[in-house]
Amino acid sequence: MVKAQAQLVGHGISLRLITIEIRDVxxxxxITSLELLSPVNxxxxxxxxYRQKRQRIYQAGVHLLELDLRRQCTRPFAQPQLPEVPYCIALTLAxxxxxxxxxxxxxxxxxxxxIPLRQ
Incomplete structure (x- = not known):
């Protein structure tokens, strides 16, 4: 299931942020939320x-997979052990x-x- 939400970004431009959700039907x-990080978040x-959204996901007991494929942006997760690389993928287990x-x-x-498919 793909869930989209609209968000206004400067000059009245509407941008769709897409979240992929894996659900127990x-x-x-x-079960798992997949987030493709962008300059917006x-x-x-x-x-x-976005950091508030991450907290809600953790508190709900949901797995979170984040794909950070953007250069020169702030990562929403702080990890001092992460080497200096332009891209990374992070999986936080519920x-x-x-x-x-x-x-x-x-x-x-x-x-x-x-990708966790079950709790």
């Missing part, structure tokens, strides 16, 4: 709004509250990452 429960005022990071170098393709 039988229980209508959100990596710069203020969108950065603060139960363990742990984050797994995959740094991506410019000369590499996207790595294969696990």
């Amino acid at each position: 039988a229980q209508n429960r959100l 990596q710069r203020e005022p969108g950065l603060t709004t 139960q363990g509250k742990t984050m797994q990071l995959w740094p991506i170098d410019l000369h590499q393709g996207l790595t294969t990452v696990p």
Whole structure:
């Protein structure tokens, strides 16, 4: 299921931010949220709004997979161990509250990452 939300960004331009949701259809429960990070949610005022959304996702017990494929933007997650790479993928598991990071170098393709399909 793809969920889109509209957000105004300067000069009246409407921009659709897309969230991909993996749901347990039988229980209508959100299992994993996939977020493609963009300049809108990596710069203020969108950065603060996105960080609040991340907190709501964590508190709801949902897995979060974030694809950060933007250069020179602020990452919404702070990880001092993350090497200086332009791109990365972050997976935060709902139960363990742990984050797994995959740094991506410019000369590499996207790595294969696990996507949680169950709680």
